[in-house]
Amino acid sequence: MTSEATRHVMQANKSKNTTPELTMRAALREAGLTGYRLHWKKAPGHPDICFPGRKVAIFVNGCFWHRCPHCCPTLPKTNARFWEEKFARNAARDARDDALLVEGGWTVIVVWECRLKKERLEPTVRDVILEVERAGSSEGGVARVIEIGSLPAWRLGLARRRLGRRRGRRGRA
Numbered sequence: 001m002t003s004e005a006t007r008h009v010m011q012a013n014k015s016k017n018t019t020p021e022l023t024m025r026a027a028l029r030e031a032g033l034t035g036y037r038l039h040w041k042k043a044p045g046h047p048d049i050c051f052p053g054r055k056v057a058i059f060v061n062g063c064f065w066h067r068c069p070h071c072c073p074t075l076p077k078t079n080a081r082f083w084e085e086k087f088a089r090n091a092a093r094d095a096r097d098d099a100l101l102v103e104g105g106w107t108v109i110v111v112w113e114c115r116l117k118k119e120r121l122e123p124t125v126r127d128v129i130l131e132v133e134r135a136g137s138s139e140g141g142v143a144r145v146i147e148i149g150s151l152p153a154w155r156l157g158l159a160r161r162r163l164g165r166r167r168g169r170r171g172r173a
């Protein structure tokens with residue numbers, strides 16, 4: 001195995017409570033969104049973070065393991081077959097968990113590790129908080145998978161401004 005591959009295997013051995021997970025949890029606490037459960041066994045896929053009352057499940061995906069579409073991590077050059085199979089299993093498991101959660105009425109929020117890096121942390125956290133709050137409000141409750149940061153920045157900005165105007169017209173903050 002290459003040293004890069006070895007490093008990833010080592011990281012996988014402690015895939016719970018990773019740095020991006022801790023970052024996300026700290027941001028939620030700071031926003032006053034406490035009362036979440038970690039790796040809750042009663043929810044399909046044992047989401048990294050979940051709010052059972054709001055029925056919100058948050059997965060903080062490691063870019064390498066879940067094959068991030070944003071930063072597209074390079075494939076290890078050695079043992080290509082092994083990695084391809086491993087990644088295919090991960091993807092299948094993610095899809096199954098998402099489907100089970102949505103079927104059960106959960107809002108699934110996917111946050112990629114690279115979206116939590118310092119320069120992108122703020123907009124990512126803002127979007128996650130918005131979705132968690134929306135899912136817990138009367139206008140929420142639509143079970144679906146939301147990928148944070150999946151839109152280009154300019155489209156997100158437009159969407160947010162539009163949302164702000166709509167909210168303003170209805171006299172909501």
Ligand SMILES: [Zn+2]
Pocket residue numbers: 063068069070071072112113114115
């Ligand atoms: Zn990424």
